[in-house]
Every structure is written in structure tokens, then in C-alpha cells.
Amino acid sequence: MNTTQVIIGIVVLIALSGFYVISIFNKLVTLKNRYKNAFAQIEVQLKRRYDLIPNLVETAKGYLKHERETLESVISARNEASGSLARAAAAPGDAAAMTGLMGAENRLSGAMMSMKMVMEAYPDLKASQNMMQVSEELTSTENKVAFARQAFNDQVMAYNVFKQTFPPVFFATMFGHAQDATLLEFEDSATIQAAPKVSF
Template sequence: MSTTAIVVIAVLVALVLWYVVTYNRFVGLRNEVKNAFAQIDVQLKRRYDLIPNLVEVARGYMQHERETLEAVAAARSNAVTAAQQARANPADGGALMALAGAEGVLGAGLGRLMALSEAYPELKADREMQRLSEEIASTENRIGFARQAYNDTVLAFNTATEEFPSNIVATLNRFPSLPMLQSTTSEQERQAPQVRFGQ
């Protein structure tokens, strides 16, 4: 066998090994993204399970706020449906955007419910309402951390799909860039409150 043939075979073997390693890296990263989304899903399910109890406790005190309570229940139902669709395919950008939108509506509804509960001292003092409020706040923090972990994992995956030469393997095997989860709070909610003295 000539030296040229040995060099050609060695280059081909190196290319095949590189391709296999790169492909396996994409598979591993994709599975990490799925796992990261599953962690978000666990926390969302926990919140979805807490909300009906919260609404029922509030309903006993807030008979005049029926519209708000029904809006929270409807928003929860829409969010559960959106989460099921996103769970079926966490790589579907449309499903993730629909989930983010549904979560935004649910978050706004919960915010209104909590703000209204301030006007009902008996409700604020109710032990079950306090416990549920604390659990929801704790769950919201967990959801935030899980979203951050998800976005970090998606960033690693997307970087690998865009870097040369691994982008060749990504293109050949249809590993598309994945969308990151955006905050579900509105611009107005994100802004820091303005503090003014001496006016």
C-alpha cells in the first residue's frame, strides 16, 4: 500500500470519527435540552396544581370578584394545554412561544388575584391562603431557575449548531437552532419602580 493511500485512509477515518463524535455531541445536547424543559414542566405542573386550591380559598372571601377568579381558572386551563403541546415537542419554537404567551396571561391573572386579595383582610389572614401564596411564590422562583438552566442548555446547543465545522453535521442531520424561553412578564412589570423625593 502506498503512502498516499495510507494518508487518504487515515484522513477518511479521522473524518468519520469526527462526524460520529460531533453527531453524538448533538444528540447529547438535544437530550440535555429535553431534560431542562422537563424540569420546567415539573414546576409548571406544581403551579397548575396549586392554582385551583388558591382560587377556591379566594372564592370564599371574594364573591364580588367572580370575573377575576374565572379569568385565572381559564388562564390556567390555557396554560396547561400549551404546556402539553410544548411537552410533546420541546424543540418546537411555536409551541414554546404559545406556552410563554399562556404563562404570561396566567401570571398576570395571578398578579391581579394577589393584588385584589390585599383588599380582603380576612383572606390575607387565612392560613390556607398564606400557605398557598408562599408555595406559589416558591414555585415561581423554581420556574425562574429552571428557565435559566433551560436557556443555558439551549445556548450551548445553538452555539454548536452555528460553529464551524460542527454546523455541517447540524445541517446534514437537521439539528435546528432552538428558541430560548423569554420572560413572561410585560415590559411594564420589568421596569424598576421610580422613586422621587422632595416633590
């Protein structure tokens, strides 16, 4: 083997290594953009949910005249969740933003559950056409939120797994991908929807 062949071999090896490092960078960017896009879908559905909640409260207001505190807690939790969503949308995958959104969503779910329990005592309200329509839209939207959240979490996992594998783990920090993205997990709906047990 002569010197020219050795130099050509070294140049080819450096070029291939360079292309491989570039491919790692591109894949990290692609995976990050995918989970950001997936979060945008959650944002759309949560905003729709937040827009429906005042309609639900307004419909219930006429029937629940003596339950003002319950209605106010729903609106307060909705406003808090809306603010947390705005912060999370600015930094999808960020641990603090996701934790804030998860906490706000869990409080909103708890307030909504309390309102549903109060509504059980008002059969006329449950039978109201407007209430049935708004409730149906809310249920549909919550299902869409669950699907969007699953898609987001799948993309976050793909991103985290790739950046933790060898050799991307050596380049992730250098390329600005030091922190893992955080999953978005709300309280288990079965826990939220479980009726309290009363014993006499």
C-alpha cells in the same frame, strides 16, 4: 514516499474525518437531549404551579364572593397555560410551541397579578392560614420555575451555539438539526409585579 504510505495516509485521514463527523453528530444529539431534559424540569414545576392555583382560588372563593370574574379569569388562564405546556412538552425548543407557552404563561401571570391586587382589599383573606400556605408554596414553585427556565435556556444556548459553529454548521441540517431551539422567556417579573400607578 511510496504508494503504500500514501494509501495508508489517505485511509487514516478518512478515518479521522469520519470519527470527527461522528463526534459532531453525537454532540448534537447530546446537547439536544440536555435541553429536552431541562425542559422536563420546567414541566414538572409548571404542573405543580398549575395544581396549586385551584387551591388558591378555592381558598379565596369564600372571601371574594363578588369577584367571580377575577377568579374565573385565573382558572381560564391556568387551563390555557396547562394546554400550552402539553404542546411545548411534545416539542421542547420548537419556536411555535415555545411562543404559545410564553404567551399563555404571560396571560396567567397577568390574571394572577389581578387576583393579588383584588386580594389587597381583603385583609382577612391575606391573613388566612390556608392562603398564606398556598401563597408560600406558589412563590416557592415560581422560584423553582425560574431556576429550571434558566437551566433550559442555558442548554438551548449551548445547543444553538455548537450547531452554528464551524464545521458543525455544515452537518447540522444533514443530521436533522436544521432549526435552532427557541429560548423560553416569560415577561419580566418586575413588570408583572409592578403595581399600577394611580393619580387623582
